[in-house]
Amino acid sequence: MTRETGAAGAGEDRLTAVLRPVRAGNGFEEALEQILQVVRLGLVAAGERLPAERELARRLGISRVTLREVLKVLREQGLVEARRGRYGGTFVRPRADAADEGELRRRVAGADVDDVLRFRGVLEVGAAGLCAQQGLTGRQAARLREALERTHDAPPADYRRRDTLLHLTLAESCGSPTLTAQYAAVRATVNDLLDCIPLLVRNLEHSQRQHAALVAAVLAGDAHGAREAMREHCAGTAALLRGFLT
Template identity: 50%
Template sequence: MTIGNVEALWTQTLFSPVPVRNAFEVTIERLVQGIRLGVLVEGDRLPPERELAETLGVSRVTLREAIKALRDAGLVESRRGRGGGTFVAAPRREPARSRDKIEESIGYALDDALALRKVVEPGAAALAASRTLSAADRSSLREYLRESTDTTPATRRRADSRLHLAIAALGGSALVTAVVADVQMRLDELLRAIPVIPGNIAHSDRQHAAIVEAILGGQVDAARAEMEEHVDGTAALLRGFLS
């Protein structure tokens, strides 16, 4: 599974057919998720309307309404003329919100969201460690690790999410990858509500490195344990600031 295949799995998850019920809301959710997690980055052009509507299994009217909502939110912009289309825009910074507002936004109580992550992400890391990774897989994972540390504060959160998504994708399960993407979306909402702490960033970098090395070494139990420790550290920080 090369780096291109990892991204293809993300794209497959993002652009899989949406449920018939709540098609408008789910279409928005999928596109926003892709932008917030860095699967779709600033300047990326969305597929043509007809193609994207067919891929998502929604009507073109529904897709247009969803894209208009994203455009109103400043997440995409439309350009006319030659080379035109709908492009991902630079995400806006959002003002701090109360815990109640954040929990309403992520759809879970804080403790429930953190419990979901603790169940899912250590298992995803263990699954990745259980697989025989190609040289390309190994190189890709190291590159995602490098990107997560060699970045600016403004882009760090997205690079962090991309590393976690890559770990999930290397497990080979689209379903697991989809759940981890959902967890990362909720986590992003939470982390944007607390201050950035340099000491925590350095600790997180070391934990990420330990997780990746355990996966590359095929150490299933160690990968699970390292990810669980990482998850618990983030949970403690969030509970401390948001409780």
């Protein structure tokens, strides 16, 4: 699969966590919010193409005229770019790097870090326990294992995106679209916060051990163990963010 078609096929499954029909009256605003979440969560990686306009409009329940207005805003903000030709389309641009740390910090200046981290913890700990308690289907278990495996060999520059996909896969496995949507929203904010702090190798190694313990507990049906593994994992991330940002 080429990078140009990376959002197709299996990637389409990732987008179901965020893209859903918008409500009448706020079609433009809600569609913009959802596509922003797709970009901020890394569900379509930098350099990859968003689904075709026809497909995006269908998923969001909006006209292609409205969708084009949304994409125009994203282009003006430097988040996506349009390419012409046989392999053209709308492609996600690389996100701000360390040189733009000041801009990143300004973007999250209004965020209540403690509130975001508390809400994230409640959602994630609850989701982990629920998945273990109710059990996963064979397909869900396979997707969770695959998401975990993809974090193992992730290059540092792509680690946080793959980490996001692992957590989002777990949230989806609960079977609650409302929980998944709420998690996607709070995770987008968490990712903005994480972009403001350095990527620490020691922390990544620690996170990987926690991920492995979490997935093992979920697959074993150990609800208590899954909740405790997730609680510990979220606490570690929270400690780093509070240390650097507050």
